[in-house]
Amino acid sequence: MGIDHGEHGGNGEDRLRIVVKLGGSLLTDWDLLHKMVAQLAAVQDHGHEVIVVHGGSKQIKEYLEKLRIPSHFHNGLRVTDLATMQVVQMVLAGLVNKQIVAAFSRIRHQAIGLCGGDGGSFIARKYQAQDPADADFDYGFVGEVFKGDSALIDLALERKYFPIIACIAMGEDGSYYNINADEMAAAASIFCRAARLIFLTDVPGVLDANHEVFPSLTLHEIEALRSKGIITDGMLPKTRACQRALESGIQQVHIVGGKVPDCLRKVLLRNESLGTAIH
DSSP states (O other): OOOSSTTSOOOTTTOOEEEEEEOGGGGTOHHHHHHHHHHHHHHHHTTOEEEEEEOOHHHHHHHHHHTTOOOOEETTEEOBOHHHHHHHHIIIIIIIHHHHHHHHHHTTOOEEEEETTGGGOEEEEEOOOSSGGGTTOOOBSBEEEEEEOOHHHHHHHHTTOEEEEESEEEETTSOEEEOOHHHHHHHHHHHTTOSEEEEEESSSSOBOTTSOBOSEEOHHHHHHHHHTTSSOTTHHHHHHHHHHHHHTTOSEEEEEETTSTTHHIIIIISOOOOSEEEO
């Protein structure tokens, strides 16, 4: 499933708004990052609007270790106290965000580094798990985006800038909240009215018990895989984000291995099947 016009370029009628989430080794392997940025530029050059959302968990881990701040996770989410939140903000909105902006600049495509607080783009509330067994757990400054204003991002896209969004949002109390990057990508797709949402990961898609890729899954099948313990760890929040996006009207969601050569061109410009399509 993809954009069905080959690689002949977009026009006003088939222009699509696409959110692409970058994570994992795509943000630590410079060669991979630059290849991915070149593909994102190609998608824009074919007439489409591209919003990039990024995480940076490996870099956060590195700097927390340097500062001797312990890391704790619960159900795939980083528990975020005040000290951890300060590191998250510095690393994501500063170091990682600006490295991605620089990668676009190297190929003469302009990008703007943002986080959810800029322009009131994404407003968060304190995260509370939906599972009753987990409802009383305190994740600290972990948030979930419940409100958005796309005006600043729309303006950037109109001028053909790439919005590069770090997964940090602003609370109504003025505090910053750590947002799971997959959830941030889903929120960006919803509040910015995207047609497509692509998760680029270190794995080639959602894997079955034999580590083979599911080419497609329904939300019902994903729920069954969770209950069987086949979908675990970091794939839990990713599939929850897929569910939120689809239930909010996003047309297509894909989980794709970012290490596959030309993965974005294959999915978005050549209409090839790759990774896992979620329906």
